[in-house]
Amino acid sequence: MRRKKFLKRLSWCVIVCFVVSIIAVSTMMLVSASSNFNKTGFPIVKNKVTLTILVNNYSADMPKDYNEYNQFKRLEKLTNVHIKWIMPGSQFAEKKSLMLASGDLPDIIFGCTDFELAKYGGMGVFKPLEKLIDQYTNNLKNIFKKHPATKALVTAPDGHIYTTPRVNEGPWMYREGMGVGVINVKWIKDLGLKMPTNIDEFEKVMIAFKTKDPNKNGKADEIPITAIGNPMEMHGLGYLMDSFGVSARWYFADVRNGKVVFLGTLPEYKEAIKWLSKLWKEGLIDKEWFTQDYAKKASKLNAQPYIVGYADLWDINDDFSSKKAHDYYDYMPPLKGPNGRKPVMYRAAYPGYDRWGAVITRACKMPEVAIRYIDTMYDEKMSVELIEGEFGVRLKKSPEGWYYIPDPPAGMNQQQWRCKVSPAHSVPWAVFEDPGYTKILRLTYTDQKVNFMKKYVAPYADPDPWPPVFYSADEADKMNQIQTNLINYANRKAAEWIMKGTIDKEWNAYIKELNKMKLQEWLKINQAAYERFMKNLKAFSSGK
Incomplete structure (x- = not known):
């Protein structure tokens, strides 16, 4: 009888010690992760970490690994965050659907449909971002403040934000989708x-x-x-x-x-x-x-x-x-x-606005690192470089101080050149008409159309155009x-x-x-x- 009581007490002691050890290890891991993370400034982490991102590398002119782009080399050096890119090319939609259905998820996905955002956000597959954005970002928070339509754009019907916005607000987009x-x-x-x-x-x-x-x-x-x-x-x-x-x-x-x-x-x-x-x-x-x-x-x-x-x-x-x-x-x-x-x-209510930005999945163990990394892509100049190419490479400086895009190299059209030097439409960015397309980059070949629309079309524009509802x-x-x-x-x-x-x-x-x-x-x-x-x-x- 005494032996049974002793063994029972011993079992409980072992269980308690095991639980305490797990808690201690978990706490040490959390403390370690927390101490590695910088809430502000750069690098984002003291010791390098890796995040996985699913991306739609839609063009054959894009590199086999996005880490070959100079923009991402610079971001890795700045943030100390290495990205492992999942690049299925033309199979992007199928790969994404399979990952979402199976639960075998990357940390981040660039480019989810409205239906996917609403469905998988509500199921907990995507993390709500509003608190992360408020606590850990500068660029995104400022974008929401200066351009409240971007926040309305990405706010899901349940009140949460599951994706970051994308904005390509070129003045030539005034009649987006129509001639x-x-x-x-x-x-x-x-x-x-x-x-x-x-x-x-x-x-x-x-x-x-x-x-x-x-x-x-x-x-x-x-x-x-x-x-x-x-x-x-x-x-x-x-x-x-x-x-x-x-x-x-x-x-x-x-x-x-x-x-x-x-x-x-x-x-x-x-x-x-x-x-x-x-x-x-x-x-x-x-x-x-x-x-x-x-x-x-x-x-x-x-x-x-x-x-x-x-x-x-x-x-x-x-x-x-x-x-x-x-x-x-x-x-x-x-x-x-x-x-x-x-x-x-x-006229488009918000030209060039879409919800094909970044989502953070429930598989991500470092959401605060992920949102800070994503936020770096929303820097005004970085966004321009991500969508069009690097300054000094594809973007040349004019005597007036703004940048322009010259003719492409021999044997290459503009879209081929663009995809060789930038991830273009496959990643998040936000370039607004001012300053993005007035003071930083000017697509001068669109000036004729832009000036015409401002003078002749805008006075008769639809006063209450259909917004990008969610x-x-x-x-x-x-x-x-x-x-x-x-x-x-x-x-x-x-x-x-x-x-x-x-x-x-x-x-x-x-x-x-x-x-x-x-x-x-x-x-x-x-x-x-x-x-x-x-x-x-x-x-x-x-x-x-």
Whole structure:
């Protein structure tokens, strides 16, 4: 009996000693980790540590190891943090999905979708960042303070922040995702015409382009208007539709007096489609609009002699292969609509903002080190170097003190050069118009477009553009099912109406069909997401 009591007491002593030893070791490890970490200043850690990062190395011109980039060599020297890069290339999405599903996680991931952020953030796979940002960062905290929309951008529906923002706020991004009208001004001059100011004058100019052989080759080969894809997309004819007050964009969502609308149900949208159908019937629009691809459109734009009168383009410098095009083409100011109605021109609410920054996973044992390392990437000058290349290498200094990008080395285009010397769009950064694209780096080849938009487009800009709302996982799941069907159906009917002229006859049935496709639920989800974003923006703008 005494022996049993003794053994029982001995067992308890062993257990207690084991637990105490574990606690002591854990405490020593925590103290050691804590003593190795510098909350401020550099290096971030006294003794070098390693973090793993999954990154989307999307270009074959990028190195096999991002540690070959000088930017990351400098960051490692500054921070004393070594990065082990996981670089699956074209398999990035699949690799990320597998890691998230299996739980075999890196410390950090660059580039998660909204759905992944909402789903895995709520499941605890991603660590909330708001306290880490507040306690350990300088750059991110200052960005949130100076630009509260960035904080609203990354605040999830549950109130947490699971990702850092990315910002590429170049002034050329004003109409992000949509084109600007470009017209053949030489033909206008040669035919003794004037730049059109309204839709009626535009139609007359296009008729002249079609019938008066402006390229003087004796052939009826002129295409007054060319386009590809859907009317409400980049290379469609959204710029012309804005003359009717549409404020066209591919995703069809906008706000009118605080209420979310589906643009494809508005009277002004119907008017715009009817007018395009009229131009189609008159033979003024390229008959291959809905069947040709970008390469075919580009071949028409660059044909010699020139054969195209008008098109929606991203930038004259991007879509024409010869500088000669500047002698023929220029941007066309927005047109007034029916009865002199002022246009409503699409603009991005926050150009170049996205949520493809950095997340810290639950596998990360040093989140304070991770957030400080991420924060170094948001330094104003480092962000410029990460997205475009190093100062003195790809970025050359002008006599005025700002940097510019010269022509690439022989045998290399700009994108190849960019990816060889910078991780470009695969990593977090924040470059704002001021100072990033005014005092630090200037992309001078965009000046023509930027100056035009400021002078002619901005005065008619959409006063309440659709913001970058953040859906919950449940909302995103429903939107994925509903939105694709709605947009595909609206685009298909628009193409049919433009070619057949049957919009009046079919309009009511079209609206009924949209409602069958859960248009009202789409409106409800978007209204909730819009109000949530605006509430956060208001709170963060007031310093909360």
